[in-house]
Amino acid sequence: MGYQAQKVTIVGGGLVGALNACFLSKRGFDVHIHELRPDIRKQELVRGRSINLTLSTRGLEALKAVGLDEEMKQSGIPLHSRMIHDLDGTRRPISYGTKDQCIMSVDRKYLNGLLLTAAERNPSVNIHFEHKFVSCDFQAGTSIFKKPDGSKVTAKSDLIIGCDGAYSSVRHQIMKATRMDFQQAYIPHGYIELRIPPTADNKFAMEVNYLHIWPRNEFMMIALPNVQDNSFVLTLFMPFEIFEAKKTREQVLEFFNKTFPDSIELIGREEIVNTFLSLKPLPLVTVKCQPYHVGDNCVIMGDAAHAMVPFYGQGMNCGFEDCLVFDQFMGKFDNDFAKVLPEYSEYRNPDAKAMCELALYNYTEMRESVNSKFFLARKHFDNFLHWLMPSTWVPLYTSVSFSQMRYHKCIHNRAWQDKILTIVISGAGIACGAIMFARGFDYVQPHFNAALEQVSRMEWVGELFSKWK
Ligand SMILES: Cc1cc2nc3c(=O)[nH]c(=O)nc-3n(C[C@H](O)[C@H](O)[C@H](O)COP(=O)(O)OP(=O)(O)OC[C@H]3O[C@@H](n4cnc5c(N)ncnc54)[C@H](O)[C@@H]3O)c2cc1C
Ligand SMILES: COc1ccc2c(c1)CN(c1nc(C(=O)N(C)c3cc(Cl)c(F)cc3C(=O)O)c(Cl)s1)C2
Numbered sequence: 001m002g003y004q005a006q007k008v009t010i011v012g013g014g015l016v017g018a019l020n021a022c023f024l025s026k027r028g029f030d031v032h033i034h035e036l037r038p039d040i041r042k043q044e045l046v047r048g049r050s051i052n053l054t055l056s057t058r059g060l061e062a063l064k065a066v067g068l069d070e071e072m073k074q075s076g077i078p079l080h081s082r083m084i085h086d087l088d089g090t091r092r093p094i095s096y097g098t099k100d101q102c103i104m105s106v107d108r109k110y111l112n113g114l115l116l117t118a119a120e121r122n123p124s125v126n127i128h129f130e131h132k133f134v135s136c137d138f139q140a141g142t143s144i145f146k147k148p149d150g151s152k153v154t155a156k157s158d159l160i161i162g163c164d165g166a167y168s169s170v171r172h173q174i175m176k177a178t179r180m181d182f183q184q185a186y187i188p189h190g191y192i193e194l195r196i197p198p199t200a201d202n203k204f205a206m207e208v209n210y211l212h213i214w215p216r217n218e219f220m221m222i223a224l225p226n227v228q229d230n231s232f233v234l235t236l237f238m239p240f241e242i243f244e245a246k247k248t249r250e251q252v253l254e255f256f257n258k259t260f261p262d263s264i265e266l267i268g269r270e271e272i273v274n275t276f277l278s279l280k281p282l283p284l285v286t287v288k289c290q291p292y293h294v295g296d297n298c299v300i301m302g303d304a305a306h307a308m309v310p311f312y313g314q315g316m317n318c319g320f321e322d323c324l325v326f327d328q329f330m331g332k333f334d335n336d337f338a339k340v341l342p343e344y345s346e347y348r349n350p351d352a353k354a355m356c357e358l359a360l361y362n363y364t365e366m367r368e369s370v371n372s373k374f375f376l377a378r379k380h381f382d383n384f385l386h387w388l389m390p391s392t393w394v395p396l397y398t399s400v401s402f403s404q405m406r407y408h409k410c411i412h413n414r415a416w417q418d419k420i421l422t423i424v425i426s427g428a429g430i431a432c433g434a435i436m437f438a439r440g441f442d443y444v445q446p447h448f449n450a451a452l453e454q455v456s457r458m459e460w461v462g463e464l465f466s467k468w469k
Contacts, residue, residue, distance in 0.1 A: 005028055005029055005030040005124065006029055006030065006158040006159070006335075007029070007030045007031075007032065007156070007157040007158050007159075008024050008029045008030070008031050008032070008157055008158065008159045008160075008161060009032050009034065009143050009155050009157040009159070009160045009161070010024075010031060010032065010033045010034070010161045010163055011034055011133045011143065011160065011161070011162050011163060011164045011169070011170050012033075012034075012035060012036070012133075012162065012163035012164035012165060012168075012302075012304070013033045013034075013035030013037075013040075013112075013116060013127055013129070013163075014035075014112060014163060014164075014165060014302070015108070015111060015112055015115065015302070015316050015319065015320070016163045016301055016302030016303070016316075016319035016320065016322065016323065017033055017035070017161075017163030017164075017302070018033070018112060018115035018116045018118075018119055019062065019063070019066070019115050019319075019320055019323050020161055020163055020301065020323050020326075021033050021115075021119035021125050021127075022066040022068070022115065022118055022119050022122075023065070023066060023323050023324075023326070023327045024161075025119060025122035025124050025125045026066060026122070027327075027330060027335060028124070029124065029159075030124050031119070031122075031124060031125045031126070032125075032126045032127075032128065032155060032157065033116075033119070033125070033126070033127045033128065034128045034131035034133060034143070034145050034155065035127065035128070035129050035130075035131065036130070036131065036132045036133070036164070037129065037130070038129050038130055039116075039127075039129045040109055040112050040113055040116070041113040041116065041117070043109075051107065051108055051109075051193055051226070051233045052105055052106065052107060052108065052224040052225075052226055052233040053105075053106055053108050053111070053224075053313070053316050054079065054103045054104065054105055054106070054211065054224065054313040055072065055076060055103065055104040055105075055106050055111075055316070055317065056103045056104075056313065056314075056317050056401040056402065057317075057401065057402050057403060057404060058314075058317040058318065058320065058321040058404055059316060059317035059320040059321070060072070060073075060104070061321075061324060061404060062320035062321055062323055062324040063320065065324055065327065066118070068114070068115070068118055071114060071118075072104070072106065072111065072114065073104065075106065075107070075110055075111075075114070075227060076104035076105060076106040076227065077104065077105040077106075077208060077209065077224075077225045077226075077227050078102040078103075078104055078209055079096070079102055079103050079104070079105055079209055079210060079211045079224075079225075080095060080096060080099070080101075080102045080209050080210075081093040081094055081095045081096060081209070081210050081211075082094045082096070082210060082211045082212075082213050082379070083206070083207055083210035083211070083212045083213070084213055084215065085212060085213065085214045085260070085262055085263070087216070087259075087261070089261065089262045091262075093210065094379045094380065094383070095383065096397075096398075096401075096402070097383070097386070097398060097402060101398075101402045102209075103211070103313070103401060105211075105224040105225050105226070105227075107226055107227070107228050110228060128145070128153075130147060130148050131145040131146075131147060131153065132145060132146045132147075133145055133162075133164060133169050133170060134146050134152075134169070135173060136160055136170070136173050136298070138173075138177055138294055138295055138297060138298055140156070141156055141157055141158060141160070141297050142154050142155065142156045142157075143155045143157070143160055157297075158297060158337070159297050159298070159299075159337055160297060160298045160299075161298075161299055161300070161301060162174075162298070162299070162300035162301070162304045162305075163300070163301055163302045163304060163319075164304050165302070165303045165304055165307075166285055166287050166303040166304070166307035168300060168303075168304035168305075170298070170300055170304060171289060171300050171304050171305070173298075174293075174294045174298060174300065175289075177294050177295075178291070178294045178295075180289055180290065180291065181289060181290045182287075182288075182289045183286075183287070183288045183289070184285060184286070184287050185285065185286045186283055186284065186285050186286075187284050187285075187286075187309055187360075187363060188239050188240060188241075189237050189238060189239055189240070189284060189363075190237075190238065190239075190240045190243060190281030190282055190283055190284065191235050191236060191237045191238075191281060191282055191284065192235075192236050192243070192275060192276070192279050192281050192282070193233055193234065193235055193236075193275075193279075194233075194234040194236060194267050194271060194272065194275050195231055195232070195233055195234065195267070195271065195275075196223065196231060196232035196234060196263075196266045196267050197231050197268070197271075198229065198230035198231055202230055203230060204225055204230050204231075204232070205232065205266050206223065206232060206266065208225050209225075210225075211223075211224060212224075212232070214259075214260050214263065215366060216259055216260075218238070218239065218242075219236070219237065219238045219242075219259060220236075220237045220366055221234055221235065221236045221237070221260055221263070222234065222235050223235075232266075234263070234267065235310075237284075238281070240281060243276075243281045246276060246277075247277075249273045249277070252272060252273050252276045252277065253269060253272065253273065256272055284309045284310065285307055285309075286307060286308055286309060286356050286359075286360060287303070287305075287306060287307035287356075288306060288352075288353050288356050289305065289306075290345075290349050290353075291342070291345040291346070291349065292305045292344070292345040292348065292349065293341035293342060293344070293345045295341075296337045296338035296341055297337060297341075298341075299326075299341050299344065299345065301319060301322040301323065301326065302318075302319030302322060303315060303319060305322070305348075305352060306318065306352035306353065306355070306356055307356075308355055308356040308359040308360075309359045309360055309363050310359070311359050311360075311362040311363040311366055312355070312358060312359045312362055312397070312400055312401070313401070314355055314358075314359060314400060314401070315359075317401075318352060318355050318407070321404075322348060322352070325344065325347065325348055326340070326344050326348075329343050329344045329347070350408045351406050351407040351408050352407070353408075354407040354408040354410065354411050355400075355407040357411070358396075358400065358407065358410065358411060358414070361414075379395075381421075382395035382396075382397075382398075383395070386398065393417070394413060395417075396410060396413065396414045396417065399413050435447075
């Protein structure tokens with residue numbers, strides 16, 4: 001009998017499952033993707049997950065490894081800066097870094113379709129849509145799928161990879177077969193998505209190459225440009241009980257008038273009211289677990305292994321990096337699953353957990369301390385120190401989004417930065433205290449506000465930094 005390629009079953013044809021199929025078919029495996037939903041390439045809007053996503057260095061490097069980075073760049077929009085929207089309507093840009101340091105705004109549906117089509121280019125990839133994974137037998141290496149008509153299909157393979165998202169059924173099976181530690185936690189915030197349509201002459205209604213942010217402490221809204229139709233997709237994050245308290249048209253419009261006044265004309269009153277009153281806010285969950293594998297024939301990746309809140313824009317980038325790291329271990333151990341699976345699980349776990357924690361840390365930071373002034377001040381301060389000491393002071397967001405530094409090392413990097421910032425800020429606090437003691441609070445307060453205003457207006461640093469880098 002001729003050489004029989006080993007068979008891999010991938011459960012889930014989302015972003016990570018589809019990219020995994022590209023990596024594994026490149027290694028000569030016979031790959032079968034079983035996806036719960038119908039073919040996304042034939043669907044209209046897919047509700048239930050963010051419409052736009054940001055792709056940064058980690059994700060791009062994984063796409064590059066399978067030759068898809070250029071094709072992806074064609075259909076994404078480069079974002080060189082954030083645009084902060086103040087309550088008074090002032091907008092302030094803060095650069096992400098040097099000219100070549102940018103993130104990409106990509107359309108989820110388009111990216112998923114591109115990855116599925118790229119996987120299918122390899123004849124050894126078969127995609128079975130509307131196949132719901134229900135259980136598997138690790139001893140026999142078989143997985144059972146249910147079809148819409150209720151019939152069942154059994155797939156036998158040498159490796160099962162669970163890429164079935166945050167509520168993974170494959171993870172559930174692993175939990176019953178091995179001592180897997182598992183944690184799941186929701187945050188009190190939910191999100192809804194709104195849309196800023198193109199102008200009458202089909203142009204973008206705001207500056208295009210920016211991640212637009214309306215930081216309002218308890219709430220936050222962000223907007224990403226969508227190249228598919230020159231629109232912006234807005235994601236509004238807010239506590240569920242505040243969503244639930246907005247029951248009438250007047251309450252919704254009053255809220256937007258008070259919190260995001262400059263967005264009303266851009267989105268349109270009807271769109272705001274109809275979206276707010278018709279859609280339920282969606283939840284945001286963190287999932288951590290360990291190990292990611294069982295035996296030598298089953299492993300989970302992407303959100304199935306580590307779902308995170310989106311406050312760093314890293315979930316998909318982390319899942320794409322999972323595929324790259326797994327492929328590196330496959331190369332190191334010559335496709336020997338018995339070695340690859342435990343090594344991958346042990347190596348990747350601390351990094352994925354670190355990213356889940358970083359995203360949650362940023363959610364807290366954004367929520368508690370961040371309104372426009374503090375957000376601006378911190379980012380300009382970070383950019384200035386990075387410009388001054390490029391290899392010593394690497395802002396946290398730079399190490400996360402613009403490097404392939406292991407995520408757990410980014411946390412060490414943040415810890416000593418926070419120590420430095422605490423010293424600087426408490427030093428300023430002591431100075432203010434001394435002046436207040438000598439000259440009284442009324443003397444210090446306007447000076448403190450003016451100083452904060454100046455730091456938050458440090459565009460000149462941003463300009464200097466971007467010119468000189
Ligand atoms: C509001 C929001 C904003 C975000 N923004 C960003 C961002 O800017 N950048 C970023 O990198 N990440 C972002 N993310 C995270 C990103 O969406 C996820 O990390 C990414 O989708 C994970 O991909 P995945 O393939 O692991 O899981 P999923 O995308 O959830 O795909 C899982 C697939 O498995 C299928 N499936 C599920 N159960 C079964 C079953 N039983 N049988 C068969 N198939 C099954 C599903 O149908 C789906 O197709 C954001 C997330 C949210 C919620
Ligand atoms: C589709 O829904 C979503 C929802 C949230 C995000 C994204 C897409 C993409 N996100 C990115 N975040 C960073 C980042 O590093 N930080 C610290 C930031 C974190 C927040 Cl919350 C923010 F608003 C700005 C920045 C910023 O720095 O611009 C990037 Cl870099 S991209 C967050």
